[in-house]
Amino acid sequence: MKNLNQHKIESFKTNLVHWYEQHKRDLPWRKNQDPYQIWVSEVMLQQTRVDTVIPYYERFMRLFPEMDDLAYAEEDAILKVWEGLGYYSRVRNLQKGVREVVEHYGGQVPKSRKEMESLKGVGPYTAGAILSIAYDLPEPAVDGNVMRVLSRVFHVTDDIAKPSTRKIHEAILYEAIDKNNPSSFNQGLMELGALVCTPTSPGCLLCPVREQCEAFSLGLQEALPIKSKKKKAxxxxxxxxxxxxxxxxxxxxxxxxxxxxxxxxxxxxxxxxxxxxxxxxxxxxxxxxxxxxxxxxxxxxxxxxxxxxxxxxxxxxxxxxxxxxxxxxxxxxxxxxxxxxxxxxxxxxxxxxxxxx
DNA sequence: AACTCGGGGAC
DNA sequence: GTCCCAGAGTT
The missing domain is CATH 3.90.79.10 (Nucleoside Triphosphate Pyrophosphohydrolase)
Incomplete structure (x- = not known):
């Protein structure tokens, strides 16, 4: 485990949360903390950009506004709503997960990581995202954005294409997460990765955590994260x-x-x-x-x-x-x-x- | 750990 | 063309 400077962590979480509260985008799934709505948005956002998701999300929530509406919908109907979004097993698994919550959790989305990850289509990232955003629980939510930001801020040089690397970032977050505001902290990490700490040409001069960023002080922001190539189609x-x-x-x-x-x-x-x-x-x-x-x-x-x-x-x-x-x-x-x-x-x-x- | 599973936008 | 996106399931 990396030895983290506690003063730097305090500045980092404070600066990040303040920046997020000021700069967060007005997105349709940020109108409340309803766990089902957060769940739908997080599944749609897997490997999919915000701008692509927005119209799908709004149509989906009109058709299936509550878990009961989705749980027993026809498969052809849920595939039609997902048409063109890709990774179609996502919507089938989402329905299975929702049905599980309706039938075995009394319609209440569970509040533990173990129970969340047992639901179909809910993995380590989505579980952490729902627990932190809907319930304000201090659980890490490590996606591609987060690994890029953390790789730079804390100079993590592990290959983010390797499955094992996610655990390294989760360990950092269990220390660094703002327990007073897990929702804004986690969403702030992702928002920063999407808007400022971008894969190429990161906007370091606008970055709220530039002073805490090891990559910036070393001039390595363009060299991180380390990511191995994938083979061609x-x-x-x-x-x-x-x-x-x-x-x-x-x-x-x-x-x-x-x-x-x-x-x-x-x-x-x-x-x-x-x-x-x-x-x-x-x-x-x-x-x-x-x-x-x-x-x-x-x-x-x-x-x-x-x-x-x-x-x-x-x-x-x-x-x-x-x-x-x-x-x-x-x-x-x-x-x-x-x-x-x-x-x-x-x-x-x-x-x-x-x-x- | 490696592979499967979509589509689109930025460069 | 390449990369990568609020990843999860299977083998």
Whole structure:
């Protein structure tokens, strides 16, 4: 454990909390201390920027204003609200966690770290965030912002990409957290990381804790935190099929309940074929489709964190004897009722603009 | 500890 | 192009 200067810690927490109270942004989840509202915001904010979250948060709270409204909502409904936000298991886990609170905690979000972390989708960060922001409990909430700020202020040189490094920062915070105002202290750390102590070009001249910052005194603010690189994404080539039935309806397919984009809808897709014959063979093999499909002058490249999809588009009129499991024929107007990942929104937008549907 | 799981904005 | 974002679950 790093030996921390107690005088420096006192100045640090005082300066940080004062700065936060003066500079905090007016965000929709900062209107009260309702633990459910804090919970929803914290899950949405996982790996997601504030500006992206705001419209999703407001729509979500209109549809599910209380835990009882979310606990037993249809999966298609919660995925539709989350459509385009990414990491879709977050909303499924949020619902499971909320249902757990409704059924086993009498609707009261628990006040211990152990109980919080037992809830689906609530890990060390989110547990600390809810406990400190909703209940003013002195629990650390270590996210990427916090590790960047602490790495600089306390000259921590451990690789923040390593899972074990989070515990080092938590240990610092158990000493440094302002027990008189855990909420403002934790949110102040994150707000500082978002607005001043940024990854590149940190605004040290505007920083309220510049005097306490070891990195600044050493001129290392741009060199910290230490973070190892992650490996690059692999490319997967896919053929997507706009299949139209006798009633001018389009077949869409529900993805499996686990894995990438679980439970979302898409046009039927197969691994890219190397020839027209091979493609027709695959269509017959997978779906018993014998009609010819025709290539469209459209291609989309969609980048995930760890995968890149390159999608070609084919169109065909079909009359199916048996409709595959997980398929549904929908009219042009019905499409918007289903949750599609962004990659499919790109494909469908083209189909609609070109009048193919 | 390493991998999976989305999408977008800043540079 | 690269990085990273109010991370968690699985293996």
């Amino acid at each position: 692999k490319t997967i080539h896919l053929d997507a099929f706009l299949l139209i039935d006798q009633d001018k309806r389009v077949y869409i397919e529900k993805r499996p309940s686990e894995g990438l984009l679980a439970g979302l809808w898409q046009l039927p897709m197969l691994p890219q074929a190397s020839s027209d014959d091979e493609r027709q063979e695959s269509l017959q093999q997978a779906y018993e489709i014998t009609e010819k499909v025709h290539k469209q002058p459209f291609h989309v490249k969609h980048v995930f964190s760890h995968i890149i999809w390159e999608i070609d588009l084919y169109i065909g009129d079909v009359s199916l004897l048996t409709v595959p499991e997980q398929w549904k024929a929908v009219s042009k107007e019905e499409i918007e009722g289903y949750a599609f990942p962004v990659s499919q929104q790109k494909v469908l937008s083209y189909c609609l603009e070109e009048g193919l549907i």
